[in-house]
Amino acid sequence: GTTSRFLSFCHAPRGTAAATTSRVCFSRNNAYYYTNTTTTTRRSTSSSTKSSNERLRVAVVGGGAAGLATALHLAPLVTQGLIAGPIDVFDSEERPSNREIGVGIWSTALDCFQRDTVDSHKLVYDDMTRHGTFVQQVGYRTPRGQWLAESSLTGDSVPGLLFLREMDMLAALRKAVHLEVNRGNVVLHTGWNNKVHSITEDSSTAAWSAPLMIQADGPDKPPQQTERDYHLIVAADGMNSVLRKAYGGLIGQGRILTGAYAIGNSTGPLDLPQSKGENQSGDADRSQTTRQHWAISNQAEATSTQDRHYDVFRGNAPVTRQQVEGLEKSFQTWGEGRNMRFATVPMAYPGQNGNKEERQVWFITIDDETISAEKDPIKRRDMLLDAFEDWHDPICTLVKATPPHEILMERALAHRHSQQPVLDFYGLVNGVHKKPVPVTGNGPAIQFVGDAFMCVDPILAQGFTVGMEGAASLAIALTACLEVDSRNSVSKLAFDPYLLRQELMNRHDLRLHRLICLLRCTELVQALGQPTTGTLSGLISRDIIRPIMGITPDFIKTPIFNAVLQYSLGLPNNGLQR
Numbered sequence: 001g002t003t004s005r006f007l008s009f010c011h012a013p014r015g016t017a018a019a020t021t022s023r024v025c026f027s028r029n030n031a032y033y034y035t036n037t038t039t040t041t042r043r044s045t046s047s048s049t050k051s052s053n054e055r056l057r058v059a060v061v062g063g064g065a066a067g068l069a070t071a072l073h074l075a076p077l078v079t080q081g082l083i084a085g086p087i088d089v090f091d092s093e094e095r096p097s098n099r100e101i102g103v104g105i106w107s108t109a110l111d112c113f114q115r116d117t118v119d120s121h122k123l124v125y126d127d128m129t130r131h132g133t134f135v136q137q138v139g140y141r142t143p144r145g146q147w148l149a150e151s152s153l154t155g156d157s158v159p160g161l162l163f164l165r166e167m168d169m170l171a172a173l174r175k176a177v178h179l180e181v182n183r184g185n186v187v188l189h190t191g192w193n194n195k196v197h198s199i200t201e202d203s204s205t206a207a208w209s210a211p212l213m214i215q216a217d218g219p220d221k222p223p224q225q226t227e228r229d230y231h232l233i234v235a236a237d238g239m240n241s242v243l244r245k246a247y248g249g250l251i252g253q254g255r256i257l258t259g260a261y262a263i264g265n266s267t268g269p270l271d272l273p274q275s276k277g278e279n280q281s282g283d284a285d286r287s288q289t290t291r292q293h294w295a296i297s298n299q300a301e302a303t304s305t306q307d308r309h310y311d312v313f314r315g316n317a318p319v320t321r322q323q324v325e326g327l328e329k330s331f332q333t334w335g336e337g338r339n340m341r342f343a344t345v346p347m348a349y350p351g352q353n354g355n356k357e358e359r360q361v362w363f364i365t366i367d368d369e370t371i372s373a374e375k376d377p378i379k380r381r382d383m384l385l386d387a388f389e390d391w392h393d394p395i396c397t398l399v400k401a402t403p404p405h406e407i408l409m410e411r412a413l414a415h416r417h418s419q420q421p422v423l424d425f426y427g428l429v430n431g432v433h434k435k436p437v438p439v440t441g442n443g444p445a446i447q448f449v450g451d452a453f454m455c456v457d458p459i460l461a462q463g464f465t466v467g468m469e470g471a472a473s474l475a476i477a478l479t480a481c482l483e484v485d486s487r488n489s490v491s492k493l494a495f496d497p498y499l500l501r502q503e504l505m506n507r508h509d510l511r512l513h514r515l516i517c518l519l520r521c522t523e524l525v526q527a528l529g530q531p532t533t534g535t536l537s538g539l540i541s542r543d544i545i546r547p548i549m550g551i552t553p554d555f556i557k558t559p560i561f562n563a564v565l566q567y568s569l570g571l572p573n574n575g576l577q578r
Helices: 065-079 107-114 119-130 166-182 242-247 288-303 369-373 377-387 395-401 425-433 463-482 497-529 536-551 554-568
Strands: 017-028 031-042 058-061 087-091 102-106 132-134 137-141 147-152 161-165 186-190 196-199 210-214 224-230 232-235 305-317 330-334 341-350 356-366 408-415 445-448
Touching: 058 065, 058 224, 065 087, 065 107, 065 119, 065 166, 065 186, 065 463, 087 224, 102 107, 102 166, 102 341, 102 463, 107 119, 107 161, 107 463, 119 132, 119 161, 119 166, 147 536, 147 554, 161 166, 161 341, 166 186, 196 242, 232 242, 242 445, 305 395, 341 395, 356 377, 356 395, 369 377, 377 395, 445 497, 463 497, 497 554
Parallel strands: 058 087, 058 232, 087 186, 137 330, 232 445
Antiparallel strands: 017 031, 102 161, 132 161, 132 341, 137 147, 196 210, 210 224, 305 356, 305 408, 330 341, 341 356
């Protein structure tokens, strides 16, 4: 099935009525159907018009940062009567709640909580900022200590970066979600018996919704249906998302997906192969044989991860900036070969006695199998010190000050491609699994958020930020379509399911722009900051670009540095504009 798209739509200004003409395209059994609909729409601030019809029911799969943020950003829509409460959050993962490792959250994600008047959102912002530290002076250096570029993240012209412990970040989100739970806006379904297996695919009565399938009795027993069925299912269950693997990459349409290998506007590796006789515009019907071949050959590519060829070591050094010289500014040091890189930022948080405790958050990247294969934490730390012994101070000082058993090691992985929303679920089920589906309706919409949307290379430390931004973006899209009072919408629904799909796809396209900016900057930093010995790019970076950066005045370098930073965050149009 192909994604449902509106081919034309005219938005009505807030508070006014307008005639809206839309052409809805969806597929069923290899045939394409087009329906022209004319509807009078009016923006309404009252939920009374929604009460007589079936309001949107939402399930969130995943209880990590992205899933909790999604529940928080959608909870006000329950209060407003736009969403049928409660929002069901399913989380079966046993994740550690005491990880003290430092993580970064950019202000683009934090501001989505700060600018709202919702008290649970304010709670998240206040709690996170109280337990963290905003980075101020930053810069890039060479292994010998030369500063290549510097900037300040304290002005209004550049985004802010907050560092806090992962446990404090999750605690702030959980505390705010429990506030919404007490109000009846959210219900948390946690534990091994709430593991989502799939979505019910053989529903014969619900045109625009379906229940989830839960492994309530364990993985060896048949999954059971949830009592409620859902119009919108948000997949926020991480890099190894169950729903992404089950339903991602199966939408047979000539649309370029975005990933590390396809970040431009040229034809990408996941375009639908053309059937015999199909023209370049892709308007001709594709054969069933082509559909099956595309789904089989490319779903694994669309949902797979790629090795980024380095391991990440992270630690919190228990020293202060007054105790160790060279920590006046946060810095990232670029090496040459073996993907070697070091970075550090300060982090302060309330201690048990009420006083601030300071740590220096650091991370190392290196591609060395002998280090990653070492099981003894003490020997592994010594091997890291040997690898970076020639690098400038205070790199080895910070690593040496960190207890070996507190140094975390993770392999750097990233998805090859992003995942767009699934908007014709029944078309997908019918086309791929050959299961009967209702005559009308597309089934539930599936929206991917956080690492389920795309797990990105950790080089720019924006993973949590992208997930929280995606949650806020989804709330903006739902508000835009649910506030519309559709007089001639689908029977028994208090919302227009076609308009819902249009808003999800429009918002996805805006978020895709933000993702492309991040991916381009990631590849740029990887190429310039990690030059490979013996290659032309490495020679250019080491012998041309770095010397030029070293002698270029700061008044020239700093604006360029800030522009690249803003571009990596998709600013100014990062898909969070209301």
